Amino acid sequence: MTGDVELDQLRRCVELAEEALRAGDEPFGSVLVASDGRRLAEDRNRVVTGGDPTLHPEFALARWAATNLRPAQRSAATVFTSGEHCPMCAAAHGWVGLGRIVCASSAAQLADWLGEFGAPESPVRALPITRVVPELVVEGPFDELADEVRELHRRAVNGRG
Ligand code: ZN
Numbered sequence: 001m002t003g004d005v006e007l008d009q010l011r012r013c014v015e016l017a018e019e020a021l022r023a024g025d026e027p028f029g030s031v032l033v034a035s036d037g038r039r040l041a042e043d044r045n046r047v048v049t050g051g052d053p054t055l056h057p058e059f060a061l062a063r064w065a066a067t068n069l070r071p072a073q074r075s076a077a078t079v080f081t082s083g084e085h086c087p088m089c090a091a092a093h094g095w096v097g098l099g100r101i102v103c104a105s106s107a108a109q110l111a112d113w114l115g116e117f118g119a120p121e122s123p124v125r126a127l128p129i130t131r132v133v134p135e136l137v138v139e140g141p142f143d144e145l146a147d148e149v150r151e152l153h154r155r156a157v158n159g160r161g
Contacts, residue, residue, distance in 0.1 A: 009080040017082040020044035027152035030057035035076035058089035094133035103140035117157040
């Protein structure tokens with residue numbers, strides 16, 4: 001179980017997800033945290049406003065880490081995220097050699113929610129991160145945040161109401 005400090009990092013991810021939704025993008029947000037707890041970088045989904053379906057925050061953070069951190073800093077860092085990485089982002093995380101991932105919600109939850117809301121089927125299969133990067137430590141989902149994340153996705157699918 002993660003502590004209060006880590007729950008705060010996840011809450012920041014949910015805030016970023018809401019910011020993305022308000023901007024017209026999909027509700028996902030992520031932060032990259034150093035081993036000493038310092039927040040190094042954060043991003044949100046930008047697939048609509050950026051005009052590029054690969055502009056996921058987890059992918060952006062992996063690239064930021066590749067540019068700005070040494071390998072030892074990457075493996076000691078943690079990525080917090082509002083929703084479990086998609087296979088593309090999990091692969092980028094694995095290639096760059098980042099450390100632990102903490103997810104507010106899981107890919108399985110998202111698939112269930114999107115089905116429930118009648119969203120169109122994703123062109124990319126939802127997989128647990130560890131199916132893509134088997135040795136990675138992944139924590140989550142967290143019940144404390146599930147309702148809030150679910151509501152953001154409901155708004156995204158149902159015309160943002
Ligand atoms: Zn992704």
